[in-house]
Amino acid sequence: MKRSFLVLIILVNVVLVSCIPTKKLTYIQPPEEAVDSLMVIQEKQSPYRIQVNDILNIRVKALDQESVQIFNPVGEENLNANSEERAYFDGFSVDIHGNIRIPVLGYMNVLGYTTEELEKLIEKKLLEEQFKEAANIFVSVKLTGLRYTVNGEVSSPGTKTMYQNRLNIFEAIANAGEIDVVGNREDVLIIRQYPQGQKVHHLNLLEDAVMQSPYYYIQPNDIIYVKPLKQKSWGTGSTGRETLLTIVSTLTLLTTTLLLIDRL
Numbered sequence: 576m577k578r579s580f581l582v583l584i585i586l587v588n589v590v591l592v593s594c595i596p597t598k599k600l601t602y603i604q605p606p607e608e609a610v611d612s613l614m615v616i617q618e619k620q621s622p623y624r625i626q627v628n629d630i631l632n633i634r635v636k637a638l639d640q641e642s643v644q645i646f647n648p649v650g651e652e653n654l655n656a657n658s659e660e661r662a663y664f665d666g667f668s669v670d671i672h673g674n675i676r677i678p679v680l681g682y683m684n685v686l687g688y689t690t691e692e693l694e695k696l697i698e699k700k701l702l703e704e705q706f707k708e709a710a711n712i713f714v715s716v717k718l719t720g721l722r723y724t725v726n727g728e729v730s731s732p733g734t735k736t737m738y739q740n741r742l743n744i745f746e747a748i749a750n751a752g753e754i755d756v757v758g759n760r761e762d763v764l765i766i767r768q769y770p771q772g773q774k775v776h777h778l779n780l781l782e783d784a785v786m787q788s789p790y791y792y793i794q795p796n797d798i799i800y801v802k803p804l805k806q807k808s809w810g811t812g813s814t815g816r817e818t819l820l821t822i823v824s825t826l827t828l829l830t831t832t833l834l835l836i837d838r839l
Contacts, residue, residue, distance in 0.1 A: 620792050622689045626768055627673060629718060629795065630666035631685070633697070636713040637706070645678045662719035679705060687770065690716040723793055725751035727801035728758030744778060744785070747793050748801075759802040765790050766798035 625631070635646040648665040667675040673686025680700055685693055697714045706712055720736040730752025737750065744763070754760060765776040767790070776790045785791060793799070 620789050620794075622691075623718075623794050624687050624689055624770075625669060625673075625685050625693065626770065626796065627669055627671055627686065629669045630662055631669070631675060631690075631693075632662065632666050632715075632717045632719045633677070634715045635697075635701070636715070638711045642706070642710070643712070666719045690718065718795055721793070721795055723747060723795065723797045723799065725799045725801070727799075728755040728803050729753065729801055730755060741792050743792050744780065744790070744799070747797075747799060751799075754801050757804050759804050762802060764798075764800040764802070765793070766800065767794060768796045 633646070635643040637643045648661075667677065669675055669685060673684050674682045675685055676682050677697070680697070683696075683700075688696065694714045694716045697716070698712055701712050701714070702708065702710075720738050721740075721742050722734065722736045723742075724734045725748065726732050729748065732751060735747070735750050737747075744765075748754060748763075760780045763778045763780055765778060767774055767776060778785055778788060778790060
């Protein structure tokens with residue numbers, strides 16, 4: 576009888592520690608009882624500044640479009656706008672020194688500029704060296720897609736490219752097939768590139784305060800890593816059904832063992 580009671584206590588403890596509560600799976604939880612509210616998201620993210628190995632899409636327009644054709648790819652209107660191959664071959668790659676090479680203008684150092692700042696810089700150089708104000712030069716500079724990597728406890732890990740200007744952490748993870756049940760949503764790591772090197776930032780996706788974080792919006796070349804919960808290493812099951820099967824198997828094994836011991 577005492578042995579059975581001991582086995583029961585052990586199994587209850589296994590159930591309590593192995594099941595993953597809903598609270599660890601629900602995103603953006605308010606601190607108290609939920610009510611409809613408007614959260615004003617303050618823009619805390621600094622503008623992205625061009626880094627080494629970025630690929631830039633630069634286009635120049637003017638009243639006389641033929642005069643600026645040398646700056647634009649030939650036949651670009653017939654190519655797939657979402658083609659990564661086109662971005663690689665037609666874009667301007669930033670070399671290890673932070674330079675790009677533009678027709679006529681030659682090498683320009685673009686490291687640390689925002690795309691808006693670079694647009695103004697190129698326009699200024701074109702007006703100083705090639706054109707007059709009457710040419711009405713217009714320069715567009717964009718990154719060739721927002722490229723990032725997701726690893727860890729997600730359904731579809733790997734490198735993703737999104738063709739939009741901004742992407743928040745939830746959109747980025749959803750594009751990777753969502754976080755698995757055994758993924759740790761309380762401490763998602765953002766490994767971000769900086770001129771000085773890499774830094775690791777932490778996000779708790781279960782708190783509504785995550786939307787106020789300066790790392791809520793991801794940046795090009797970010798690495799998102801979702802750590803596993805302890806339940807995965809314990810191997811007791813991530814769902815109620817899996818846990819129940821594990822408990823039944825354990826109970827059967829313990830019962831058989833106790834019966835054999837009693838017969839000795």
